[in-house]
Amino acid sequence: MKNILVINSGSSSLKFQLIEMPSEKVLASGLVERIGLETGKVHYKSEKFSTSEEMQVKNHSVALKKVTKYLMDPENGVISDPSEIPAIGHRVVHGGDAFSDTVVIDEKVKATVKELFSLAPLHNPPNLNGIEVAEEIFPQAKQVAVFDTAFHQSIPSEANRYAIPNEFYEKHHIQVYGFHGTSHKYVSEKATEMLSKANSKLITVHLGNGCSITAVKNGKSVDHSLGFGPVNGLIMGTRSGDIDQSVIFYLIEQLGYTAKEVSDLLHHKSGMLGLTGYSDLRDIEEQAEKGNRECQLALDMNAYRIKKYIGAYAAAMNGLDAVVFTAGIGENSNVIRKLVCSDMDYLGIELDLEKNDERSKENREISKLDSKVKVLVIPTNEELEIAKQTFAMIS
The missing domain is CATH 3.30.420.40 (ATPase, nucleotide binding domain)
Known part of the structure; x- marks a missing residue:
């Protein structure tokens, strides 16, 4: 020991x-x-x-x-x-x-x-x-x-390069790096164990204050929503996620924002906070239940963005065995999971609403028994994953 x-x-x-x-x-x-x-x-x-x-x-x-x-x-x-x-x-x-x-x-x-x-x-x-x-x-x-970036080093060039002049990649190393890799690695391995299928096609959805989604094929990360920095992709607590670059130019050139102010806006004042005034999803869900339309719209937008990525990654991998929810929101919000998994039967995703509403800290399956694609909830444990990798280095 x-x-x-x-x-x-x-x-x-x-x-x-x-x-x-x-x-x-x-x-x-x-x-x-x-x-x-x-x-x-x-x-x-x-x-x-x-x-x-x-x-x-x-x-x-x-x-x-x-x-x-x-x-x-x-x-x-x-x-x-x-x-x-x-x-x-x-x-x-x-x-x-x-x-x-x-x-x-x-x-x-x-x-x-x-x-x-x-x-x-x-x-x-x-x-x-x-x-x-x-x-x-x-x-x-x-x-x-x-x-955090190591797990995503396996992303192939067609997915990790940006369509800008090659010199920015060659001289300045501008590419997709990805984040939350320790979490995505941990839950994808647990999901593979639960499925008893080594050659699996998984989509792991890490939802906390920071959010990301990863396509994992045969244990390797092959695409990921966060890129050069941690602000794009899914809608997060205070971060915007994907945005048209033209908006940034407009803010600077027409509205007089500095680059630093735009960065602060997109990192710290956008996302769910910018849409609702709240950054904690529990507050947003509570307000939506009381009839707050802005909060309900923000929840719908959040889930819609995740659904789009699931569809894209299923296409990129030419198949899907399971969608895995993890991290604070992914593990605890039955509301977000329900919104994400609704109207996804074309992809073979069928959520069991009773299982989805259960409160548990255990690894569990929340899809219907006959669902072609499994829906799993797996609590992340980045500290344990770090301990396992550290122990391997000294054993």
């Missing part, structure tokens, strides 16, 4: 799980939030102890040191020494075209992650910071990087 510490460093947060492998037992988990602000919060949970503590957390180093203190607490901790953690798995959002798989981190890897800051300015800098802090606190542990 080996303990794998999984770290997901955000700009002002640090999520963690300590997982015993290969048993996959979660020994401890938690979140440090509001890092760098006047008042931070540390959440920690293990089998025998849980707490939430308010304190100032100046930086990620302070955050991880606090987590380590909880892990090694003489009375309530789960380990007695840092050496009991032989490896640490880090989520790194953007690996560009440099990384197609999980890697043990060295100076060259860190330098490449730094070079990619411009492609993921909100994510890669704190990801690298988390790595450097972990190296300081756990010098004896192997540091392993698991890239």
Whole structure:
């Protein structure tokens, strides 16, 4: 048995799980939030102890040191020494075209992650910071990087290239990279197990505040809705998803917006928030039920966009075995699943409404027994996937 510490460093947060492998037992988990602000919060949970503590957390180093203190607490901790953690798995959002798989981190890897800051300015800098802090606190542990983009490196050229002059691809590496790859990989593997069919054609639908959809053929990502950055594709909590490029030119040239203002608009003020004033889907569903037409329209638009991608990906793969819903909205919103799967019988998708309404945290099938295409709900577990890949690197 080996303990794998999984770290997901955000700009002002640090999520963690300590997982015993290969048993996959979660020994401890938690979140440090509001890092760098006047008042931070540390959440920690293990089998025998849980707490939430308010304190100032100046930086990620302070955050991880606090987590380590909880892990090694003489009375309530789960380990007695840092050496009991032989490896640490880090989520790194953007690996560009440099990384197609999980890697043990060295100076060259860190330098490449730094070079990619411009492609993921909100994510890669704190990801690298988390790595450097972990190296300081756990010098004896192997540091392993698991890239969100790696799973999508298998997307073929006809699907990952943009129809712009070749020099932008060759010199500047502008192409589809994709995101949420760790989640799509995890749920597609679970779906393959549930179907007992190795050569399967799946569409995995990751719906949270950020949303994406992937065509997975025989275990490989072959197309994906997010591209060079994380703003296109499906309608998200605050992100617009697909939009006519002419709208961007119009905003700049006719309405006087700067490029930075347009970026902020499309990333932080659009999507469900822009359509309804709410970014949390639970609030939108509640308002729609009360007769709010804007909220109902937003739900219809959201589902319609997903349906279009399902149709396109079924055509691209020349078939479909299952549609898989995952992440916070995908796992919990029976409303969105119903809207997406309605009037899809031509593709062989027939939802069982009673199964769809059931509340469960388990992997489950919610389609009718005779549905040609299965509809599955599989809770994602990115931390476990990172732990599995990290464990494989040291075994």
